[in-house]
Amino acid sequence: MFHSNLFDTQHHVLDMTPISPENELGKIREDDYETRSGTETMEAPSGEDQDPNQRAKRKRYHRHTQLQIQEMENFFKECPHPDDKQRKELSRELGLEPLQVKFWFQNKRTQMKAQHERHENAVLKAENEKLRLENNRYKEALSNATCPNCGGPAALGEMSFDEQHLRIENARLKEEIDRISGIAAKYVGKPLSSYSHLSPLVPSRSLGLGVGNFGAQTGFVGEMYAGGNDLFRSFSGPTEADKPMIVELAVAAMEELIRMAQAGDPLWVSNDNSTEILNEEEYLRTFPRGIGPKPLGLKSEASRESVVVIMNHINLVEILMDVKRWSTVFCGIVSRAMTLEVLSTGVAGNYNGALQVMTAEFQVPSPLVPTRENYFVRYCKQHADGTWAVVDVSLDNLRSPGPLSRSRRRPSGCLIQELPNGYSKVVWVEHVEVDDRAVHNIYKPVVNSGLAFGAKRWVATLDRQCERLASSMANNIPAGDLCVITSTEGRKSMLKLAERMVMSFCTGVGASTAHAWTTLSATGSDDVRVMTRKSMDDPGRPPGIVLSAATSFWIPVPTKRVFDFLRDENSRNEWDILSNGGLVQEMAHIANGRDPGNCVSLLRVNSANSSQSNMLILQESCSDSTGSYVIYAPVDIVAMNVVLSGGDPDYVALLPSGFAILPGGPGLNSGGILEVGSGGSLLTVAFQILVDSIPTAKLSLGSVATVNNLIKCTVERIKAAVMCEST
Structure with missing residues (x-):
């Protein structure tokens, strides 16, 4: 039986297109689905029996045997997307036409998608109901608030700390409801308007400190960091037609990153200096499609490094998904960065499923080394084993015709695994194609070695910055040295x-x-x-x-x-x-x-x-x-x-x-x-x-x-x- 290492779960980011009523499979009886093939033909009368005014009659569906269904079900669990060769071999084994096998798998994938959407929608509705009830409770508490001095209605400046906290929490819940309503709109085709009447009781500008980083990020589009006032040449967000392709590319890139991070020999080969080198031939065999062939004039750079850092895995994910914090932590590598559009903010109050279209410029600290400018999508996902992954992949193929990019990112990013005592293990993969002919001669050895832009520099910088952050949060500072600042x-x-x-x-x-x-x-x-x-x-x-x-x-x-x-x-x-x-x-x-x-x-x-x-x-x-x-x-x-x-x-x-x-x-x-x-x-x-x-x-x-x-x-x-x- 053929095997393909696909996702054991498919995140909601795959299902961003609303379901139309005619495609809703919930109305189809389960037994009809399991006994019908996807093939249907038209039966037309012949000879003198043919009536030109009579429409062709539809032939009855071919019914599969229980053995055929069971074999295809087993194959589907291993490989939901069989290729032509796999379909032909399966059709020979089961005595079916390849087209029948193809349509059966199409229908099965559609049914699974519909079931997944119904489950997700039920979860979202339950979460909305919970938030609505909690919001009403806060509203009731606030409406009964009184001034501690005169007993009258409390003004904002006269509220107790607990009452002010209720107002801040109310605004946060409103933001959560709006976010979930937006996600639900992608599934059911319309927003949850029944909750649209809820509004924060305090003007939002007074609640800036009460909104978490994630909430602030959801509304962030197109802000510049660490650069000049130009708009990164002429970069713009993706069109509506591009978004389904971006989602598909991001999911495929996530799968490739995980396999690249976990694979060993023969995909990665160690040299005499214990540095891992990518086997290009094995890579092309393992990932024959990828993001397309390497353009002429570009050469490949691939590297992988791992490190254990003193930072919680959730905090690491938040840094990577917040363009301002990411640019700050890696300021020696990222000279400029910008988020063009947030396609998905994730679910359940974190970045699981977050999808952002970005542009960034990567540098070596010298005017003699040209920067590498990339237009890419960043996708974050939490996997079944608790590991988080963040992947980047270039979107150059979606841009309008123009000058060819001197650099593009094949699936690159990191896997983050939680360790005890607030530590995390990070496996970083950096895989790019670049034209580096403009690099000054004295910098070519360090650039060609991968040390200038490779994974080792990313993890070394991350490790040092995590130590720096831990130092800034330290409280017990020995006062023996008069030069040490203890405050x-x-x-x-x-x-x-x-x-x-x-x-x-x-x-x-x-x-x-x-x-x-x-x-x-x-x-x-x-x-x-x-x-x-x-x-x-x-x-x-x-x-x-x-x-x-x-x-x-x-x-x-x-x-x-x-x-x-x-x-x-x-x-x-x-x-x-x-x-x-x-x-x-x-x-x-x-x-x-x-x-x-x-x-x-x-x-x-x-x-x-x-x-x-x-x-x-x-x-x-x-x-x-x-x-x-x-x-x-x-x-x-x-x-x-x-x-x-x-x-x-x-x-x-x-x-x-x-x-x-x-x-x-x-x-x-x-x-x-x-x-x-x-x-x-x-x-x-x-x-x-x-x-x-x-x-x-x-x-x-x-x-x-x-x-x-x-x-x-x-x-x-x-x-x-x-x-x-x-x-």
Whole structure:
């Protein structure tokens, strides 16, 4: 018997089309269905018996034997969608025509679909009834609320905490009812209008803090994060005609992701470095259809990694399905991201079955590596064993004719398994097809190895960010070190400010299509790229003309040595021109990971220059197996005192600068020939400087020359210092 590893359950996202009355199989008797074939023919009279005015009579249905039905039922359990070869073999075994077998399976799938819809509809109606009764109970409690002082009707500002909580809960229930009504409309063809009269008793704008992240996400369409003001070129949401194809593609991608994540040899083969490599021939045999053949000019990149992280599986799913949080956690990889349309929000108050059409831009922190821009659907599902899966797959084939994409995502994503004590196991699969010919020569080895965009970088970043989040939530901080910030609110505010600083640095250092880089010099790998930005009403940036400059180069020094040198305040005066050789002292720090170098620090520069005396620097340093960052920004002393007291950090103006360090790159052997794997570092240096405090001012050539000289001088100092240490 043939076997196909299909879903043991089919989620509601497969059944988004309303059922018409003529297709409702609930009205067909079960015994008629089980004894009739799907084939029917027309019987026409012959010879002189034929009456031209008489319509052809319909022949009676052919009745299958119980043995035929039982065999097809058994086959259906294993494979609901037999192909032509399977149908022909089954027809020979049962003595039926292949067309009869085909129609029987079609009818059986339709019946199963109708039964599934009736069950889902009953569940939804029961949930709606429960919410309606609970909502009425809250309404009754609120209508009887009285002022504790005068005994009269309570105004909003005079309510007790419990009564205000009832109002917030009422609004949440209304939102749940609207959501379930929308889902029910997809099944029964009309909304549950009987509940439409329910409305929150308090204006929704006053309940912003009472609505969970999931509720806020359901209404989120098309908001930009981590990028410029352009609309990601001309991306738009899918048409109505595209949506059924998107659903079908997402479900097929989910099946492929699960098999890719769980398969071993021969699909994945380990090389000498214990790195898993995809067997392309085996992949094409296992998934012959996929999303279509690989376009000319694109090459395949596939990788798989697993990690155990200190985060609950539900929280991980919420991060992946919220585009803002996803962009923040993976800001070193995701330079820009946007949700174009939410096709399904899931059921039962979580993301099970959620379906989103998105666009995102993926980067390496260097202006020398082009970004990878993808238009894709993201599908989330909880499986029978409790494992959650989130999969992405490109939708390029659905877009109108235009320029061919330089990158597309075959089914990629992760499986998340719950572990004890709030931990989760994550298996990540990254499978793309890309044209990387525009990558600069010094970055080609690290890109070709899969380290730049592959699964290892995703899981390493996730692991480090989970540690960072756990640190921000820690309460028991030892007070032995005077530099350690023990105040919980102060820690959270300082970490939030550092997070914004890191995001601003990462989104401004890569070759994003939102940036217009200009090359100032032509000296090989030391080219300096510059761009300008106008900052006017952003409270997180000082107003005026901001100039960003970045350059990348290779040095034959291990990444850990470069990282330790740049993050150490005692060696800062060796490369930081702005410190004027002054003594740099750490005033406070927050550890945020296992690596001792992963921390957020507040530094004081004791410079002889009176204009820079007592200047403070906020710095975050972080490192994992795929790369390291040292990012810093000058901060105002008064503003930092507010932050350390637990105040709002969003209005502290920042212009971050810093370094991104990746392992690998070309090296020189004894013969002076470039070779790979020499243990060097790819270092990106980036500065942001306010060159004029008036936003309408024009950038002068003198300002550009000053920044160019500043970054060149910094590069020379770093090279001299680390090369001297390494000898």
